[in-house]
Amino acid sequence: RTPELLLEAELYRQCMDKRNFYEQNLKLYKKVFGSGILKKPPFSNLVLGLTYGAQVRKILAALFEQYVPKELEAHVSLRGIAKLLSVLDTSNDLFTVQTKRWNGQVETYTERAAGLPIFADMCFWLSKAGEKDWGSAFTLRFRLQQYYRKQKDREKKPYYAYSSSRDDYLTLSDYVQCYVRGVWDKDLFYKAVFTFLDMSSILEPVSTVEQKGAVSSRKARVGALNAFFGSGAIKPVDGKYRFDTLGDMPEMAFAHTLYKEVLPVVLKVELKRGEQPTPFSKAAHSIQAIYGIDYMIQILTALGRDPLQRGYSYYSSDTERKSVLSHLLKVSMPGPGETAKDLKAALKGTDITRKRLAELAMYAQQWIPMIEEYLKLPGFASACYYFIAHTSEGLDDQAKSVIAKYTPLSPEELSDGAFDVRWFFEAYGKLGEKNFRILYDAAKYSSSGTAHGRARKYADAALGKVKIEDLKAEIDAKRNKDLLMSMGLLPLSDGKLRREEELLDRYQFIQKYKKESRQFGAQRRASEGRAVELALRNLSVNAGFTDVTRLTFRMEGKLVEQSAAYFDWQPVEEIELMVTVDENGKSALKCRKGGKLLKSVPAKYKKHETVKQFQEVHKKLKEQYSRTKQMMEQAMEDRTAFEVWEFLELYKNPVARPITENLVVMLADGVSAEEPAGKTAANWRPKLGFLTSEGLVDAFGVITPVRLEDKIWIAHPYDLYRDGNWQAYQKLLFEKQIRQPFKQVFRELYVKLTEELDKEESMLFSGNQIQPQKTVGALRSRRWVADYDDGLQKIYYKENIVACIYAMADWFSPSDVEAPTLEWVVFADRKTGKQLKIREIPDVIYSEVMRDVDLAVSVAHAGGVDPETSHSTIEMRQAIVACNLELFKIKNVRLDGNHAIIDGKLGQYTVHLGSGVVHQIGNAMLFVVPVYSQHRGRIFLPFVDDDPKTAEIMSKILLFAEDTKIKDPNILGQIR
Known part of the structure; x- marks a missing residue:
């Protein structure tokens, strides 16, 4: 009895969900089930509610799906719908529904009794009936459809009724089955289709399966296939549909027959129409494939001199003559075995010009090879695909495969805006200016909007036609x-x-x-x-240049060469000017009068032409410093490879030298930084050091010789971590007072957690509350972008990885309610969107993404989370404090977790390495107000980036380590 009880429970659940409809039509239920399987009017005492109603209903639905056989569903449905049909009449076939619309108006409309709880399920179960019950199930559904078709005038639809709402109980696949099973002949099939459906319902699926070879899901019209063949009857293989391999299916043979019978009738009418639509005009847009040169010539002839329809127009109807004919041209293609000779013969006696054929090639790319052969223009296809490739619209698989033969650039690079100079001039050279111009004008038909404009702009620029x-x-x-x-x-x-x-x-x-x-x-x-x-x-x-890096180095060097004359004193009337670059690479404009330096250029000289030139050079050098610093940090994150000679060349640049010479670099050694070829993680040691003309000098002074053509990376903390000498480099920076342009050796590092390696989400920062707008602001300079669907995301184009930060947040407007909570960080393939496991992510990318998330948590925190206590920040400050203590030869300070513990002479103190709060042990918190400008000079930080909090913490540690030297009465008054 278990399946029967589960089925009854499922029907009960449906009645519970639509209790009002059920009770409103109780008389009808009594007529149908009064002496049926349930022995009494069903469910006369519906339970008002259960403690865990939603959970119970989910469990019952799952049990029903698993344990109730289709045969039982069909058996109950056959009896139930047969009884319903026997009692249906105008008194109970429709019932009235009243709803209140958004404006308060009460709307009244009708619903069908066949859509009530229990009956709606039974109709659905009949559509899934097996071979044994198929005939009886079809008959009942057909009778139900006929009945309600007769009541059509009595039905009243709601104002906002969906046009796709179900009014029929049979689908096209049911009619197809009637034919292939021999129940109906073809005439009866056509009659049923044109009575209950329309011409489009046939044209779309039968023309879809006429497509030859591998067909993408985008062109396969899956919905139409399911409607004709049955849901899931035709499945893709490796993501592609191959209809021409399914000829043994009786339904497929029937589809081919229908195509041969219906298509010529539709085309005959449409190709001879005037401006007024025909009965087939709307359905013509459903055609997916038309074969043969003759049809293509007829379509072009019918179009005459009218331009082709490009994309969707809000102001034009889909039954307009130009719209219909343009669509037919778009889906036309050469027939099997047709050649350029056939095209030549077909064109005789027509007024179709070379210009029109060029437009056809751009509009319907399947004609390009034949048109190229007919016109006898080598390079025609190449030029066509040049324009197609350089539009900003997406490409289909067929176009991608052809374009790959002409250029090594990927479709994504072409779509973004990359240009293949060799390909362009090769195609242009073969075609010549006159023929290229014809394609240039026809290029508008390669896109639906203005996307072709980019290809034209590139062509104009490459040919020097713009100033x-x-x-x-x-x-x-x-x-x-x-x-x-x-x-x-x-x-x-x-x-x-x-x-x-x-x-x-x-x-x-x-x-x-x-x-x-x-x-x-x-x-x-x-x-x-x-x-x-x-x-x-x-x-x-x-x-x-072989890449952008080489161009950048050359241009930055050229910029300094141009500025060389301004590095010496030059007289300007009574004053002298000079641009200087200090040891950190930062430029300054100096002015002197009578040998004495002035604070600034006197106001009366500011409009002098020479002064303006000096100011412009100073401005350019400042911008160059900022650019170079940013480029080097980006190169470290992106694993950009440099050749040794290029890096040494930068040492000649007074702006770039302070930035580059203080960076730790790593010999690439011809292998990937992430997975060295042929070397295990256990035995592989990177060759690190500061680059000099003698070679790489490591933290211990050992020199590794390098060749000028060797490739190097700017080392990431992950490389120092793997090398095992990270602390040695940190110590070296303090000993030699080396100030790096950005945080490299003292950069926060995040290593993958072992328990997360095989997961697709990292929960490292989940649970932290953040302020969305502050988060977006904090990460803006780190190349993060807010996406409506995927939260904050950062794209790595070279590795084809997208990193996403997920939180239940609106990244585009301030949060007026409780601050959202970070959920997880995920990494996905940029091209496929498939989520990647943490194990698959390069370690440097993982570390940088997590560092950014930590930054967001610190800067944009909300609630009780301490913004300064992230583990990596604490570790970085511990290393800086330890090195400074050694530098100052201080012995009475020790580090313990997140605190520095100071044994002073007036008392014992703790300084929190995150917040900077000072406590005297056995006493209260000590209030010490920092003056950030005074930290400069005394406190050495091994990087140029401003970090006032670290400087403040270091200053407090040094202050209380020598507490007997404190002169401030406010501080002394707090110390007991």
């Missing part, structure tokens, strides 16, 4: 990213000196665009930042 001044003006006025990326493609002069000047001018303009981007929000900054990357890439390729 650099006009380009700059438009970029400044509209901040057009496509124009920015095209700037690097403008031809360069042949003369070396002029060529270098043009390169530097464009390089500086692109960098200016990047700097101006800071004023915008994170998403715009990210998109403009990507445009800058591609603009520099296009410029470097056009100039003959």
